[in-house]
Amino acid sequence: MAHDGLLDSSFSPLLGEPLLLCNADALPAPKPRAAIVIAVDRGGAVPEIDPSQCDVLITTRMEAPLPWVSIPMARLNSQLKQARENIGRSPVAATVLTQVLRLSENLSFEDALAVESFAYSALLGGGEFQDWRKSKCSLIKPAGGSVHYDRIDDSVTLVLASPSTRNAMSAAMRDALYEALANVVEDPSQPTLSLRGEGRCFSSGGDIAEFGSASDLAAAHVVRTSRSCAALLHRLKDRVEVRIHGACIGSGIEMAAACARIFAAPNTFVHLPELKMGLIPGAGGTVTLPRRIGRHRTAWLALSGLRIGATQGRAWGLLDMIMK
Structure with missing residues (x-):
């Protein structure tokens, strides 16, 4: 009797190997x-x-259209091996990542953010993240963070201003950015907005010292969804641009991808490191990136853990222009 795989546990992240690597012309059915x-x-x-x-x-x-990821034959096996190893180290987080991307594909922006946040809170309570946190965070102090606000006529500029921490997106930085963005969103004069980062890079991503510091993971979900900078950037639509340079990691690119236009310096690189922590992108990345590059390329960026530079980011449609 056919059971459509209901009793097949061979690809369970708990009981077996979650990765099914197959030929594109021979998909299982x-x-x-x-x-x-x-x-x-x-x-x-x-x-x-x-x-x-x-x-x-x-x-x-090379230069295959969406949703394909182009990899030269000479690098194919090594990149597949890296992705397999990453999935093997965090099989639950990897499985949750792909489930969230599939579920969110046809949801509204706000609903998709909620799905991401539910999953993120669940993974914060998971064993993969707890194992990573024990080994990495015990000696790290939380970063501060501030945002500079400047206005000329009907143009607002916001600058992530914590260069000593490479503009790590701490809770303090997020809250300061959220308040500044809320002022722009609610301003009846509807000013344009330019977002950028001070120092050597746009943002090194979330402040890892704060990862998992919330004692109430349900309340943390409410905070994430009610104070989402990605949601406000999305609401600004074509009024907002972001200028990125250097490292644009984790929450840095997750928020940037919510902007209508992304201008990148030639030294820009993008990286989603969350899987190695037993997590998924949690600042809107499972929503903002797929709306620019599709869920398949987003999944590969996260599962492989690879960095992509400005040229590849432009080819994928993640970046709108490379600045000279």
Whole structure:
């Protein structure tokens, strides 16, 4: 009797290997329900395929269209190995990541943010994150953070102003940015907004000393969704631009991707490090990035842990312009 994989636990992140690596022209039918499906087109043919059946689509053809990820044959095996190892170290977080991306694909922006936050709070209580936190955070002190506000006529500039911490997105930084953004959103004169970072980089991402510091994970979900900077940047629509440079990591690129226009310096690189912590992007990244580059490329960026530079970011549509 057919059971559509209901009793198949071979791809469970708890009981087996969650990754299903398969040829793009030979997808399993039906798709195992719990599997992370990465389909690979080694021949560069870019076959017609139902993208809804996969979490990542990889081809060796260069400059392949969405939703494909182009990887040169010479680097294919090493990058697949890296992704497999990352998934193997955090199988629950990797599975949750792909589930959230699938669920959020057709949701409204606000609803998708809520789904991400539910999942993020769940993972904060999980064993993978707790193991990482014990090994990394005990000697790290929380960072501060401030945001500089400047206005000329109907143009507002906000600057992340904590260069000593590489503009780490601490709770203090987030709250300062949220308050400044709320003022712009509610301003009846509807000023334009330019967001940038002071110092060597735009933002090194979340302040890891604060990860998991909330004692009430349900309340933390409420705080994340009610004080989401990504939500406010999204509400500003075509009134907002962001100028990024250097490192744009984790919450840095997650928020930047909510802006209507992203201008990047040539030295910009983007990185989603959350999986190695047993987490998923939690500052809106599972919502903002897919709306620019699709859920398949977002999944690969997170699962592989690879950094992409300005040129690749521009080719993917993540960045709108590379500044000279």
